[in-house]
């Protein structure tokens with residue numbers, strides 16, 4: 276499987292100023308093309324980096340905040356070839372498809388009907404894709420009470436994604452056994468905040484899950500100011516687990532070995548033109 280980061284920014288200010296991109300994460304492999312949390316720029320950046328969005332067979336929305344949901348509808352259009360094919364599955368938090376405590380619905384009825392299938396994420400909801408790839412969700416603790424994280428089970432091992440959440444005692448159990456752990460670490464060391472992971476909480480989580488590779492992403496403004504590479508090396512020092520701060524357009528190949536490419540290739544020209 277190949278993981279591509281179409282953005283590593285998170286939170287209101289990083290998103291508003293596009294200090295890091297916010298296009299979400301693509302997980303591709305074994306004839307599956309999965310887009311997780313397509314925030315602002317997801318459609319544009321998919322096209323610009325050659326991650327053809329019309330190939331998608333799954334769009335995943337973890338919760339109803341705009342840095343996660345703004346491009347969901349555009350990608351449902353891509354997945355269904357502008358609504359001409361009855362294909363693909365939308366996996367969405369309840370707040371994507373109905374109102375939950377004032378959150379959502381953020382996906383129009385028109386687009387929900389357009390997707391080949393719609394699955395509402397919750398604890399232990401799983402959806403089978405092609406070639407023994409499985410997406411399984413679990414509830415997390417964030418301001419949108421229906422927020423979820425996911426584990427993508429693949430023949431090459433499991434890939435975990437926390438979504439936006441605070442640390443809670445059952446979180447490590449949900450992610451137990453993953454080879455790669457992607458965490459939305461919005462806040463730096465010693466700056467815990469409700470509903471989000473800080474570097475301190477990332478350390479707690481990684482120590483319990485012990486993945487082969489831990490990836491920090493979804494950086495808020497303060498986190499970026501603190502230096503995300505430094506934050507990642509503190510985490511690695513404390514946990515002994517190989518930990519990196521994601522970069523925009525970074526790719527991680529999960530095969531027998533796990534390989535990381537941090538180079539920005541095709542997108543460079545585009546970025547320097549902005």
Ligand SMILES: [Zn+2]
Pocket residue numbers: 285286340342343439493
């Ligand atoms: Zn977020």
Ligand SMILES: [Zn+2]
Pocket residue numbers: 338340417439
């Ligand atoms: Zn959020």
